[in-house]
Amino acid sequence: MSTITRVRVHDVRFPTSRTLDGSDAMNKDGDYSAAYVVLGTDAAGPDGEPLTGYGFTFTIGRGNDLCVEAARQRALPLVGRDVDEALDDLGAVYRELAADSQLRWLGPEKGVVHLAMAAVMNALWDMAARRAGKPLWRMLVDMTPEQLVDVADLRYLSDALTREEALAILRAAEPTRAMRIADLEARGGYPCYTTSAGWLGYSDDKLRRLLAEAIDEGYRHVKLKVGADLAEDVRRLTIAREVIGWDAALMIDANQVWDVPQAIMWMEHLAPFRPLWIEEPTSPDDVLGHAAIRRAVAPVGVASGEHGMNRVLFKQMFQAQALDFCQLDSARLASVNEILAVYLMAAKFGVPVCPHAGGVGLCELVQHLSILDYIAISTSLENRVTEFVDHLHEHFTDPCVVVDGHYTLPTAPGYSARMHPDSVAAFSYPDGAEWRS
């Protein structure tokens, strides 16, 4: 019998605020950070090294230490567990960790303790895929509909999605899974768009140059940040349409800065630029507000989800017809267990999922999820495009590879969540070399 022997959680922070990478109307100076979980075992991995699981949640700096400590507390009950028993039933492990009523009080299922749950479960899913010798997406599409539903967290969802409905969605897709794997391979992967051009802190010249580069690199979708100043937004969107033309899709993102009536007013002025969507027009908690905005700004779509705190919020977003695009976050929702539930609801309600990415490592995770969605859940690429931001990939041992606007299919075992040990050491906060200097 092999056991989980060790939990280490690292406070890793990248000083991105120095260059205004990632700047938007709400988040002016984030330091992209990870509460990075390493679960050690005394089991032999497929490569002869000890089997290990790597996972993280994403933050933008201060308070990353809170997630580190919360993840440590979440993971401690795992130490001493039988590796195979845990990995063979990640639904049971998830339910057990989620049932800690004292930690639950601090959410429930939201904020720091839920981000910590994401980090720990991400590490367990990574470990499971490494044990299987498969990339996570492949391990998941090799599971039966029953196995997938058993690990999904369907609590509080039965008024919107029953277990039987979830099974029916997965069973309908099952016979044709192989066809869609072949299709993705033929296309060169899963389609993505880039946000790298459009940060609010960039100059007009840099904006113009980055947009032109994005089109040259094969992207058909680009995204710009808006919401700080209306005249500025009009000017920058004018530049954007000059550079990318009117055939490429333009998305805009307000990062929660508006009240509901203000969002509707502002969008009257930005609608002439024909954005595909307005992202995070108001508080991410405001289901009814998003629904009201959506009714007012159509045919511009409404997108939200990177701050979608849990599956209960997404359930209501679907029930209220509040979203045209669901942008779930792989490090805010509690890993595959909760994300599966959101994908299944999205499929039932016919809402395309275009996951949030960027930050640090989110692209590495979401490629697996988008691929899973196409192969085994929604079976569609229509209106689906996954975010890609070209930052910080060099710190991962199995970085995502984007070619011609597509995430190529990951092939290495795991959830692509492992960072280079040198990066972890150098960017550890506050004692790593990059922070001491």
Added chain:
Amino acid sequence: MSTITRVRVHDVRFPTSRTLDGSDAMNKDGDYSAAYVVLGTDAAGPDGEPLTGYGFTFTIGRGNDLCVEAARQRALPLVGRDVDEALDDLGAVYRELAADSQLRWLGPEKGVVHLAMAAVMNALWDMAARRAGKPLWRMLVDMTPEQLVDVADLRYLSDALTREEALAILRAAEPTRAMRIADLEARGGYPCYTTSAGWLGYSDDKLRRLLAEAIDEGYRHVKLKVGADLAEDVRRLTIAREVIGWDAALMIDANQVWDVPQAIMWMEHLAPFRPLWIEEPTSPDDVLGHAAIRRAVAPVGVASGEHGMNRVLFKQMFQAQALDFCQLDSARLASVNEILAVYLMAAKFGVPVCPHAGGVGLCELVQHLSILDYIAISTSLENRVTEFVDHLHEHFTDPCVVVDGHYTLPTAPGYSARMHPDSVAAFSYPDGAEWRS
């Protein structure tokens, strides 16, 4: 000039799980705890001692340390501030602390970082009332409608409550404030109900005895925990009606254990006991779920709010007509600034607020809020009754005083939030005497 000189945050935990005080269907073994903030200054207080502010948020044990550290980080920007400048504009201080975009990412406005915001702002409001030499409720009802609206956090609410509407509510109540103060004094305080009888872990004999005592003590409302086992619930509610009769009001509380269809089914069996309300029938995040349950279980009322994460959730609860009773929590919402906004929305939508209390110190806080509501906001006592649980008051220097089912009006300066230094020392976790033994 006097300045805020010092932030101390204490991890205070009471081992309530040893006696099953506070046990319910979701929270079987809570250790009632406080992340307890002490803000020191070099200003002279009215009593000659240095002016100090005391505040806290409430948790049930593990993870209280996360709130302690988050509160410390939230409060650090206050050190070195001019005391009068800060206390003269607590709206500005609130907005500044809330605008920390890096900490905001961890919510936003929910979970650990929001509980920490509550603790810190509670300490500032306590300090402001001590400086004024008044109990908090009195300081608040001595403020003008404009001053109250200026400190209220109305962000994201303008589709439900404009600043002008908020002012109109407060102005309508202003001329008759003195009359209602006199009315409360004549009645012996603000009406309350007791939960002390109904914890799930208590035996039938203890339940019967405590219910009889409650009626003898003058309570006209009692509350029981339900939701773990339907046959048990029927048996315990039968006992309750035998003891209290059919004239006293009986409330029941499921503490979030049900899915929406399950709540509706379960309540078909409990409705014959004519409960005034079913509290927390499902996930506290589920606005549309509460609305569906409310439509199904009427005339039984639906109550929720102790886990209501922020004002945006309550806005939607009101917009969706999801609640008959709003049970906001004084240590989960971000203190007076956010609580005022919820009371003002409740007044506009005609929903009575019956605050959650119990835990440790929540009764001490909410008495001030209920009194404020009656005098300056809703102007009504109809369908309003504030929770009271007779636990842990001995640890406070100005404990609430309940006589004949009423909170008597606090008279000491402050927000009644100060604990005895000996209690803080003895119950500090993990090194206090009570935890070492």
